[in-house]
Amino acid sequence: xxxxxxxxxxxxxxxLSSLLVAVSILAFGLxxxxxxxxxxxxxxxxxxxxxxQRQNVAAYWGLDxxxxxxxxxxxxxxxxGDMGTxxxxxxxxxxxxxxxxxxSLALMGTAWVLSGLLGFILGxxxxxxxxxVLDRGIKTFCLILSSTPAFWLGLLLLTLFAVRLEWFPIALxxxxxxxxxxxxxxxxxxxxxxxxxxxxxxxxAAIALHTRQKLIDVMASDYMLFxxxxxxxxxxxxxxxxxxxxxxxxxxxQFASFSELFGGSxxxxxxxxxxxxxxxxxxxxxxxxxxxxxxxxxxxxxxxxTGNLLANIIYCLVDPQIREERSHG
Amino acid sequence: xNPAPGQTPLLDVHDLSVTxxxxxxxxxxxxxxxxxxxxxxxxxxxxxxxxxxxGSGKSLLAHAVLGLLPANATVSGRMLYQGQELTPxxxxxxxxxxxxxxxxxxxxxxxxxxxxxxxxxxxxxAAVTAQREAFQRYDLQSEIEAMFPFQLSGGMARRVxxxxxxxxxxxxxxxxxxTPGLGADIAQDMMNTFRELADSGKSVILITHxxxxxxxxxxxxxxxxGGTTVEVAAAKDFTAGExxxxxxxxxxxxxxxxxxxxxxxxxxxxxxxxxxxGCLFTARCGLKTPECNKKIxxxxxxxxxxxxxxAT
Ligand code: SF4
Numbered sequence: 001x002x003x004x005x006x007x008x009x010x011x012x013x014x015x016l017s018s019l020l021v022a023v024s025i026l027a028f029g030l031x032x033x034x035x036x037x038x039x040x041x042x043x044x045x046x047x048x049x050x051x052x053q054r055q056n057v058a059a060y061w062g063l064d065x066x067x068x069x070x071x072x073x074x075x076x077x078x079x080x081g082d083m084g085t086x087x088x089x090x091x092x093x094x095x096x097x098x099x100x101x102x103x104s105l106a107l108m109g110t111a112w113v114l115s116g117l118l119g120f121i122l123g124x125x126x127x128x129x130x131x132x133v134l135d136r137g138i139k140t141f142c143l144i145l146s147s148t149p150a151f152w153l154g155l156l157l158l159t160l161f162a163v164r165l166e167w168f169p170i171a172l173x174x175x176x177x178x179x180x181x182x183x184x185x186x187x188x189x190x191x192x193x194x195x196x197x198x199x200x201x202x203x204x205a206a207i208a209l210h211t212r213q214k215l216i217d218v219m220a221s222d223y224m225l226f227x228x229x230x231x232x233x234x235x236x237x238x239x240x241x242x243x244x245x246x247x248x249x250x251x252x253x254q255f256a257s258f259s260e261l262f263g264g265s266x267x268x269x270x271x272x273x274x275x276x277x278x279x280x281x282x283x284x285x286x287x288x289x290x291x292x293x294x295x296x297x298x299x300x301x302x303x304x305x306t307g308n309l310l311a312n313i314i315y316c317l318v319d320p321q322i323r324e325e326r327s328h329g
Numbered sequence: 330x331n332p333a334p335g336q337t338p339l340l341d342v343h344d345l346s347v348t349x350x351x352x353x354x355x356x357x358x359x360x361x362x363x364x365x366x367x368x369x370x371x372x373x374x375x376x377x378x379x380x381x382x383x384g385s386g387k388s389l390l391a392h393a394v395l396g397l398l399p400a401n402a403t404v405s406g407r408m409l410y411q412g413q414e415l416t417p418x419x420x421x422x423x424x425x426x427x428x429x430x431x432x433x434x435x436x437x438x439x440x441x442x443x444x445x446x447x448x449x450x451x452x453x454x455a456a457v458t459a460q461r462e463a464f465q466r467y468d469l470q471s472e473i474e475a476m477f478p479f480q481l482s483g484g485m486a487r488r489v490x491x492x493x494x495x496x497x498x499x500x501x502x503x504x505x506x507x508t509p510g511l512g513a514d515i516a517q518d519m520m521n522t523f524r525e526l527a528d529s530g531k532s533v534i535l536i537t538h539x540x541x542x543x544x545x546x547x548x549x550x551x552x553x554x555g556g557t558t559v560e561v562a563a564a565k566d567f568t569a570g571e572x573x574x575x576x577x578x579x580x581x582x583x584x585x586x587x588x589x590x591x592x593x594x595x596x597x598x599x600x601x602x603x604x605x606x607g608c609l610f611t612a613r614c615g616l617k618t619p620e621c622n623k624k625i626x627x628x629x630x631x632x633x634x635x636x637x638x639x640a641t
């Protein structure tokens with residue numbers, strides 16, 4: 001490996017760690033300044049718990065210490081590999097996140113692939129038939145989508161397909177009352193369809209509109225003109241020169257959309273009571289569960305950072321301009 | 330040198346006008362005529378040079394012949410290829426096979442495709458040998474095949490572009506400004522290539538603003554001004570001197586050449602949106618009379634043609 005690459009990796013890691021520190025401080029600041037009292041949230045406000053018992057609970061979770069100290073205890077444990085224990089679930093944070101993340105991953109992954117493919121196809125069709133009824137239809141559809149909040153769309157789908165038509169289950173990732181070992185793949189998929197559709201639809205608009213614009217630029221380019229001049233027909237030329245040239249920016253955009261994906265999943269999971277990471281984040285926020293919230297914040301930061309990093313790496317690997325300069329220079 | 334009697338020219342462009350539909354700032358639609366009543370013929374085996382300053386509609390003529398004008402362009406007039414009307418479907422058939430374009434710059438190459446692959450045009454096996462031969466002929470090393478367009482120098486890019494036209498086996502090659510940015514030797518080589526192609530029976534339209542270069546290798550030269558042909562003459566007329574030329578603009582161009590006194594012509598070419606009704610050259614012409622404000626047809630004169638009432 002060249003010295004350049006090592007330097008690059010080092011720089012990336014430095015950026016990531018400074019990002020994580022910033023995110024954790026910010027998240028911690030938000031939790032402790034929220035009006036929710038974690039002890040209340042834990043014992044329940046209406047239960048007749050004595051003041052002494054409340055203090056015991058606070059001491060048990062370390063909530064009696066000043067905020068600064070609590071943060072440093074958390075940070076020290078974190079560096080030692082211990083993410084702490086979730087107040088809400090009474091389980092190690094790492095375990096909660098690992099379980100929830102798997103569920104969310106199925107949701108986000110499906111939505112990501114769906115929105116990427118659908119958006120790209122719509123964008124290409126609109127770009128090639130620019131100005132036609134088809135193009136205008138796709139454009140309007142995208143503009144409506146991009147101004148529609150995900151949760152509202154989710155509620156709409158839920159009312160229509162789950163409540164009215166009863167095609168899909170109303171909530172959760174698996175049928176109620178079944179042991180997790182007995183849930184079939186079909187049932188999981190059945191529960192996945194509506195939430196992932198909701199989540200994917202918000203991503204479709206961005207990628208479709210972007211792809212359309214890029215393709216329009218490419219169609220007006222000199223090299224497209226030359227391709228036609230050399231007798232290439234429309235669709236073969238689009239395949240050979242168009243797709244290739246718009247693929248890269250689209251892929252980059254798709255990877256960089258990890259943050260919207262994560263943000264959207266919090267809303268979509270809430271609407272569908274889908275037991276994923278987003279759902280856990282909402283609960284952690286509502287209960288003042290600092291360790292869990294910090295853990296989730298860090299994980300999502302790493303997740304988004306990875307998306308952007310992947311986008312950069314793919315760009316370098318695929319774009320000959322960058323690739324050849326690297327290998328020659 | 331007009332076509333011999335009985336011989337149909339390979340390409341006959343008659344009274345071609347190209348108008349663009351544009352929208353101004355207030356979104357009012359207006360029409361911009363960029364080529365007006367342009368006529369040229371190209372015979373088999375000849376090089377017709379089309380010369381004129383930029384903005385005179387030279388490249389647009391190439392795109393019009395190939396049927397590659399943008400959607401907001403309207404074309405009127407007639408274009409005949411081998412005596413038959415060039416309809417859009419016929420243009421599509423002929424593009425890249427009978428009529429080939431050599432574009433100006435490296436931007437006409439797809440930035441993400443390797444050069445060799447582009448020159449072969451997707452035609453995988455059969456074309457490889459032909460492509461290598463063409464590259465050898467234009468002094469392009471075999472490594473260039475595997476390069477991407479951004480790695481080529483300007484000169485290499487132009488030679489690559491020329492080899493695409495040669496490889497196509499087309500009978501009519503339209504070369505759009507093939508020489509700027511090339512060294513004198515390479516430019517000369519390239520011109521020789523076009524001459525060879527013409528001598529082997531192909532026809533070449535050489536679009537250029539370098540009149541000297543054009544005259545050195547072309548058979549005939551058409552002079553463009555403001556989107557129309559003002560004179561078509563044998564190349565030798567341009568070397569013979571001012572008296573042999575017909576149009577005041579051609580004469581002015583001649584005088585502006587370094588070896589002929591370097592006397593530039595004052596004024597500007599009229600803007601396409603603001604063309605005078607009569608002769609397009611009136612604003613800069615020393616010979617103009619009221620008659621010049623009428624419509625001036627292209628007429629035959631001393632074995633060439635000219636668009637000027639007073640030319641003799
Ligand atoms: S027609 Fe009149 S204005 Fe035009 S070039 Fe001839 S003399 Fe000059």
